[in-house]
Amino acid sequence: MPVILGAVAAALTAYRLRQPAGYVAAVMIAAGKATWKLLAAADIADLPRLADALFPLMGCGFVLLAAAAWGLRNPAVAVICCAAAALGVAIPSIADGFLVAAIVGVTALFVALGRDARRARDTPTVALLACSLLATYALGPMSSGEQTMTAQWIEQSINSAGQAAFALAAWRLLPIPTSRRETTNPRPPSAVGGS
Secondary structure: OHHHHHHHHHHHHHHHHOOHHHHHHHHHHHHHHHHHHHHHHOOOOOOHHHHHOHHHHHHHHHHHHHHHHOOOOOHHHHHHHHHHHHHHHHOHHHHHHHHHHHHHHHHHHHHHHHHHHHHOOOHHHHHHHHHHHHHHHHHHHHHOOOOOHHHHHHHHHHHHHHHHHHHHHHHHHOOOOOHHHHHOOOOOHHHOOOO
């Protein structure tokens, strides 16, 4: 369930941003989250190579989606993120290092989305983003502990709640213009003020 909710949230965010880099990022995030986990959960296949792709794809995807949310339109950012993800997938021994990229990317993305929600005076959406971010931060220490059945259920519950909060926040943000769009004035300065 958290995999599907996270993919939906990334897709809604990319749709709202309407930037090619945002769509690429959403695909990377969904591929990182979904491919291995869904195949393993459905008992179709448990391919360690796909598990190794989780953090490179998610980390670089979240960094790229955050860049789009902050209004960065430089194609070099997308190229660098895609190349870094490919490198992380190709060299499994460095894949875990992309966890830092995922944390930085998620944090930067939620701050950008929170900024837009705050400007629209949408306090519930800010709260949803904060809850999702707290859930993300809570999962790190929990995953390093003993993996009992109870611990796994608690992790999945926290992850599901966090991803649901992200998906709901992304949905609530759809009608709210991005800050980039709010500050863009399509008319030339001489047309402002009627002169």
